[in-house]
Amino acid sequence: MQIKPILAALRRHRLATLLIAMEIAFACAVLCNACFLVARRWTMIQINSGVDESSLAVLTVNGFEPSQAADVNARMLAGLRAIPGMQSATLISEVPFGPQTGAAGISPDAGGFKDLIGVVDFVMAGPGTYKALGLKLVEGHLPQPGDYQPATSFAPEDVQVLVTRALAEHAWPGESPLGKDFWCDKMHFRVMGVVDHFARAQPGQYEMQQGEWTVFTPVVPGGSLAGTYLLRGRPQDVQRVLQVARGAVQKIAPDVVLDQDNSRTLSDLRTKYFLTDRIMIGLLLGVVALMLGVTALGIVGLTSFWVAQRRKQIGIRRAIGATRGDILRYFQTENFLIVTFGIALGMLLAYVLNAVLMKFYELPHLPLYYLPMGALALWMLGQLAVLGPALRAAAVPPVVATRSV
Amino acid sequence: MEEYEMFGYYLDLALRSLKRNRVLTALMVLALALGIGATITTLTVLRLLSGDPLPQKSAQLFYPQVDPYPAGKPFSRSGQMPWLMSYVDAMNLLHAGKAQRQTALARSRVKVMPKTQEGKPFYADSVMTTADFFPMFDAPFQYGAGWSAADDDSRAQVAVIAGFLNDKLFGGANSVGRMIRIEDHDFRVIGVLKPWAPQPRFYGLHLGGRDYGNGEGVFMPLLGARADGIGPSMMMSYGPGASMEHLETSPSIWLGVWLELPDASAVSAYRLFLADYAQQQVALGRFQKSRTALSGLMQWLRNEHVVPDDARLQTGMAFGFLLICVVNTVGLLLAKCLRRSREIGVRRALGASRSAIFGQFMAEAAIVGVAGGALGLVFAELGLWGIRHQPAQYASLAHLNLPMFLFTFVVALAASLVAGLLPAWRACAVAPAPQLKAN
Numbered sequence: 010m011q012i013k014p015i016l017a018a019l020r021r022h023r024l025a026t027l028l029i030a031m032e033i034a035f036a037c038a039v040l041c042n043a044c045f046l047v048a049r050r051w052t053m054i055q056i057n058s059g060v061d062e063s064s065l066a067v068l069t070v071n072g073f074e075p076s077q078a079a080d081v082n083a084r085m086l087a088g089l090r091a092i093p094g095m096q097s098a099t100l101i102s103e104v105p106f107g108p109q110t111g112a113a114g115i116s117p118d119a120g121g122f123k124d125l126i127g128v129v130d131f132v133m134a135g136p137g138t139y140k141a142l143g144l145k146l147v148e149g150h151l152p153q154p155g156d157y158q159p160a161t162s163f164a165p166e167d168v169q170v171l172v173t174r175a176l177a178e179h180a181w182p183g184e185s186p187l188g189k190d191f192w193c194d195k196m197h198f199r200v201m202g203v204v205d206h207f208a209r210a211q212p213g214q215y216e217m218q219q220g221e222w223t224v225f226t227p228v229v230p231g232g233s234l235a236g237t238y239l240l241r242g243r244p245q246d247v248q249r250v251l252q253v254a255r256g257a258v259q260k261i262a263p264d265v266v267l268d269q270d271n272s273r274t275l276s277d278l279r280t281k282y283f284l285t286d287r288i289m290i291g292l293l294l295g296v297v298a299l300m301l302g303v304t305a306l307g308i309v310g311l312t313s314f315w316v317a318q319r320r321k322q323i324g325i326r327r328a329i330g331a332t333r334g335d336i337l338r339y340f341q342t343e344n345f346l347i348v349t350f351g352i353a354l355g356m357l358l359a360y361v362l363n364a365v366l367m368k369f370y371e372l373p374h375l376p377l378y379y380l381p382m383g384a385l386a387l388w389m390l391g392q393l394a395v396l397g398p399a400l401r402a403a404a405v406p407p408v409v410a411t412r413s414v
Numbered sequence: 415m416e417e418y419e420m421f422g423y424y425l426d427l428a429l430r431s432l433k434r435n436r437v438l439t440a441l442m443v444l445a446l447a448l449g450i451g452a453t454i455t456t457l458t459v460l461r462l463l464s465g466d467p468l469p470q471k472s473a474q475l476f477y478p479q480v481d482p483y484p485a486g487k488p489f490s491r492s493g494q495m496p497w498l499m500s501y502v503d504a505m506n507l508l509h510a511g512k513a514q515r516q517t518a519l520a521r522s523r524v525k526v527m528p529k530t531q532e533g534k535p536f537y538a539d540s541v542m543t544t545a546d547f548f549p550m551f552d553a554p555f556q557y558g559a560g561w562s563a564a565d566d567d568s569r570a571q572v573a574v575i576a577g578f579l580n581d582k583l584f585g586g587a588n589s590v591g592r593m594i595r596i597e598d599h600d601f602r603v604i605g606v607l608k609p610w611a612p613q614p615r616f617y618g619l620h621l622g623g624r625d626y627g628n629g630e631g632v633f634m635p636l637l638g639a640r641a642d643g644i645g646p647s648m649m650m651s652y653g654p655g656a657s658m659e660h661l662e663t664s665p666s667i668w669l670g671v672w673l674e675l676p677d678a679s680a681v682s683a684y685r686l687f688l689a690d691y692a693q694q695q696v697a698l699g700r701f702q703k704s705r706t707a708l709s710g711l712m713q714w715l716r717n718e719h720v721v722p723d724d725a726r727l728q729t730g731m732a733f734g735f736l737l738i739c740v741v742n743t744v745g746l747l748l749a750k751c752l753r754r755s756r757e758i759g760v761r762r763a764l765g766a767s768r769s770a771i772f773g774q775f776m777a778e779a780a781i782v783g784v785a786g787g788a789l790g791l792v793f794a795e796l797g798l799w800g801i802r803h804q805p806a807q808y809a810s811l812a813h814l815n816l817p818m819f820l821f822t823f824v825v826a827l828a829a830s831l832v833a834g835l836l837p838a839w840r841a842c843a844v845a846p847a848p849q850l851k852a853n
Contacts, residue, residue: 024840025752028745035738043731072525072535259534266525266535288804289724296452296731300738303445307742310438314749370723 015343025311030351033387036304037355038362041383043293045363045375050286053213056220058105059173059206061143062275063244064096066251067104069237070258072266078235081262086230088261089238092253094246100135100230101142101239106278108271109210110237111163115224117180119192126180126191127219130209131164133228139171141241142207144225147174149187149202152227156201159229164193168226169201175221177203198224213282216371236265247274301390308394312340316402323402324409333403340399341392348391352384359383420773428778435750439782442746446786446833449739450826451793452732458794458818459801460729462811463626463721467612471552472711475616476673476681478507479707480692482665482700483652495707497620497718498650498667503695508544512687513673514680515550519543520646520669521621522639524632527595528583538579538631539623540596542639542646548574548605550674551617556580558590558605561635569638574605579631596632599642607633613811614720616711621670622647625720626811673708684708736829743782743833751775751837755844762846771842779834780827787826794822 019026068089073081082100089098103110111131116124134142136157149171158165177186177200189200204225212220228234242250251274258267273281316323323336363375432439466472479495480503489496499507504518524540527533547553548560557580561572573594580589589603611629619625634644645658646668653665661668675681688706695701709717751758758771794814801812 022752024836025745025748028741028748032738032741032745035734035741039731039734039738046727072537266537268537285724285804289728292728293731296735299448299452300735303448303735303739303742306441306445307745310441310746311749314753318753366727369726 012342012346015339015346019343019346022315025315026347026350029308029311029347030354032304032307033348033351033391034354034358036300037352037383037387038358039300040297040386041355041359041375041379042362042366043297044383045379046366046372047290047293049217049372050290053217053220054283054286054290056208056212057206058208058275058279059142059144059204059221060105060208060275061241062105062279064143064241064247065104065141066240066242066247066254066274067101067107067237067272067278068240068251068254068258069268069271070262070265071236071268073236073264075232075235078233079231081265082230082235084262085236085238085258088257089240089254092250092257094242094250095254096241096243097137097141097239098241099137099141099239100133100228100234101138101237102133102228102234103130103210103237104132104239104275104278105208105210105212106275106282107210109214112209113163113193115180115191115193115198117191119195119197127176127222128215129176129222129224131193131224131226132207133160133164133226133234135228135230135234138239139225139227141239144171144207145205146171147203147205148185149200151202157227157229159232160234161232163233164196164198164226165228166195167197168228169199170227171202171204171225172200173207173221173223174203174205175218176223179218179222198226211282213286237271301386305390305394308344308391309398312344312395312398313401316340316398316405319402320405320409323405324407324411327405327407328410336405337399337403340395340402344391344395344399345388348388352387355383355387356380420770421777424770424774424777425781427774428781431750431754431778432781438746438750442743442782443785443789445739445742446782446826446830447789447793449732449736450786450790450822450829451797453729453736453825454790454794454814454818454822455797455801456725456729456732457821458798458814459812460721460725461818462613463725464715465613466712467614467616467715468552468711471550471674474674474676475550475711476513476675476684477709477711477714478671478673478684478688479709480688480695480701481703481705482667482695483703485702487652489650489652495705496650496652496667498648499669499671500665500667501662501669502700504669504671506691507671507673507688510687510691512684513675515546515674516671517544517546517550518636518669518671519547519617519621520636520648521618521623521630522644522647523623524596524644525598526579526583526632527598529593529595539629540632540634540639540644541618541630542634542636542644544636546674547633550672551612553610554608556606556608557588558603560605560633566635566637569641570635571599571601571638571642572604572635573601574607574633575603576607576629576631576633577609578628580606594632596634597642597644601634601638614715616715616720617670617672619670619714619718619720620648621668681708736825740829740833743779743830744836747775747779747782747834747837748840751841754841758841758844759846759848762844768842771844772838775838775841776831776834779830779838782834783827783830784823786830787823790826791819791822 086098089095112128114128115126139151156169158168181189186200186203191198206221207223208221209223240250240254255267255272366372481496482500483489483496508516508518520542522540522542523537525535526538527535544566545561545563556577560574561570565572580586589606592603593600594603614625649666649668651666655664657664675684685708688708692701692704692706696704798812798814802809
């Protein structure tokens, strides 16, 4: 295929060529950045909570004094465990995708905040909660009955805990985390085991790699550990069990208030937690689809006019020996050149747009591999859009050359 | 009169031309309408979120900040001022009375116990505040009135409730003088508010709770509620010994303070007073830093980035999309005009001036714009319907209003006229002779 005559023709239609190229450039910039945003949100939505979400529900009551905690716990646990289909009801302070109750900064020395390891979620958990959650231990050992410590304010004064692998790798890279100590103000913690995955309550509020900075803390029920119960049932039962439990609260403990919003199955909590992200993904993809559609329309429109305008020239070329394939390839090559020009411009624009987004949002740099992917998508779009008009051009019979007007 | 006739003639020509290429015209209108629809939808949401919560008063409302944090343990690493104030500082500013009005407040979720037997206890959002709250923020009363400064000092057990809570508890009747049980203490209702919920809830920023949506149900005197042990939703400590039980004396910030300052001289006078106050506290050893801040209401909302990032991102995306649609329209109009070179040549040869050709093509663009605007309005209504079904706090408030309705047409017309400029200019630059000579 000869490129020179195409370039010569394009030079005569500089303005129209520039317009298509600009449209491609904008589309390229928006496409790359929108896909990047979608991919980030998608990764977030896919976060592994590490627990058996389909079998779990959480029930929260409040409106009682700290002095009543042990009494409320005893009545609630007895009442909940009596519900048919309930495999277990245990105490927990927070669950993945529920409200956050215990986030605090931890450091490798007592009372110091100078070498902060990071802000982690402390999940206080009563006996039986580890088994109910379905966490997976990868190192060390599980809390034994004697390891559960009482907590009056926030966490026990001195306790052995489980940490997630993500937190262990951040806090003690390349070392075995077992037996390591850390502090939160005056409270002392020692790592007894490592779990594979365990998401914190609100992972979306932290950077992506911090979504699993969670400390599983064995705590004796009562004191600060009261009012939030982890219910486990078979996956097909859990919704019904929760419904029964919600209805039973009034009878079990008439003096407390059921927290309607935060008494749900974990699957519901997850869906609700990521709903805005899902909508945003839908919106971004919708805009990208519309934008690509409009760009394709523009290409179809402009090429159609070019074809109509050049009917006579096409006829002459056919008459002097050009095949249908030659004409088809002419328009395809022309489109390829314009789109390539647009993409070159678009890659620059994509980086500018990324820089602007980085200024306003907490976003990393656009990874380079998005650019060739965006380019490929636009080349394909261009070729698809030009196919119709180009086929019409190829169908122009040679006899047109002999007609006037 | 003649000009008017010419305009009619251009419109007629434009309509004929548009009719000749129905598909292409439809595509142009559709593309423009999609762009307009997306832009208007997101702009409506953004305007809703970044709107003025109290348009008639916001210019006179100010938020003071001081910094009691020790130098070695700052409130934020990036040097932000502490969001809230300690009880001691808030009361010092209130008692100084240097502003026309001043109030301190905290938010709390309180247990409300209905008086009837079958009623279940429930939680309501509440505000613990001082007497000036209601006149300062123009809160409208359905029945009764707010409390007085004397009620504040005497720790009166009184409450103002919102209309929706009055409907729930008292069936909407005048409940002034009735009792309401909050956190196991009896409060006497002294006022019922008309529906009132500034969007966003500027006074509740950083005090816990929601920034958009329904307003609070209960308003109680700060000292009276504290006497019953009702605690705030948000508390941050800046020193050892902070506890929820002794908030008044412990090193913790948990109150928002608002001032009403009628004019610029009052504002600058207050700035001086606040700076003096901080200096005094440094001299007393209570503060280590003497920096202060005094922000107007709208400035405060901007500083604290109240508008969600997603809403901004959506608006940016919509404008990018509109830009692509406009470029697309330019391309299509240009293609049409280039194709009609011969027609233009004939008209020019028959005596049409350049401006006449220009007018004709601009009229064509304008028709596309108005049609695109009308269709875009339909898309915007669809988009807003979609927004109202989102789970966001502000979702139910997303409606198209008259200014936005008019703005739609202005945007559509402007976009299409901008899109039409280049093709029209190209068209009127066509020289008649070569066009007539060809063929």
